Amino acid sequence: MHPLRTHIERITPLTDQEFSYILGHFEEKKLRKHQYLVQAGTYDRFDNWVLGGCLKAFYTDQEGKDHILQFAAEDWWIADYQAYFNQTPATINIDCMEDCQLLQLSVHKREKICSEMHKMEHFFRKKVTSGYIALQQRILSLLTHNPRGRYEEFLRLYPNLSSRIPKKYIAAYLGVSRETLSRLYNEN
Template sequence: MQPKQILKEHVAKIATLTEEEFENFFNRFELRSFKKGQTIIAAGDRVDREYFVLSGCLKSFYINDDLKMFILQFAMPTWWTSDFNALYTGAKATISVDCITDAEVLSLSNENREALCKEIHQAEHFFRWRTNKGYVASQKRLLSMMNNDVKHRYEELMAQYPELYQIVPKQLIAAYLGVSRETLSRLHH
């Protein structure tokens, strides 16, 4: 499917834009391709863009004071990713984003998002519900961190992304769940 069609179907799930409005909407995005392993956002960067995944899989992650990596999100097609704190507040990135596989994304700047929201009421509606869903996903991730039952958290992750086990190295799934690879192997049977 073409990038434009993927974005159109994604937006249509939430908002109703005229053909002309969607033309304007789509034209504010920039198509970018990344290679497996490539960094999109590094901790310390200034962040001015958010990314809508068309193909491939990205990860957003955090390295804590003990140099331990935590995976916040696996960003699959039709997911949005960025360091939203850095994006919205102008603070430097604390979250990094890179590519688990080759990936194609549509990138949108702060300035273009705000212009779209101002010009098109339904664009503002779209981004409100996009963030509402992101907020709920973030709350779920928080609850999953708080819950000690690893088996339950593993099953939740697999229900959310059934294809993940084929795409993502096992050690990254373990880093998402906060368990060792050995524990993960016992869970997946």
């Protein structure tokens, strides 16, 4: 079964015909390691479902320091959602930490399939609801945990990512210094 179909069917069953119709709204995109998918200041026309590879979404502050908003590996979605849904210039960058293969969905086509197919409206409501809950947990983690607590939570939530992502990026995701993260790694 196509991995996107497996992904959607975790929430709602589809017929062959329905999946084929849905897939027709996506475009394939391949990027090499270090290439940018989205650059701050440009338009982010697509939501991206990751078929293979690993990406990071990050904000570069006025001092040139990067802060990581999100990682995405297989089976995840990634975009500058503010820019995507409001059709405003992106404020974050998204680049590839590995060679990547993506399936891209424009906001126009997303709204079209949601409007045509109640079950796709349902699918995206469920996906974004899960995302909302995960972001609330991350905010609580940022507000309440010290660096050790944040790191342990990251390991618990994303056991497969921690070996795949350079430590400096995990530090920038957790909002801790690289030195602090190295110390925590060595203690584990």
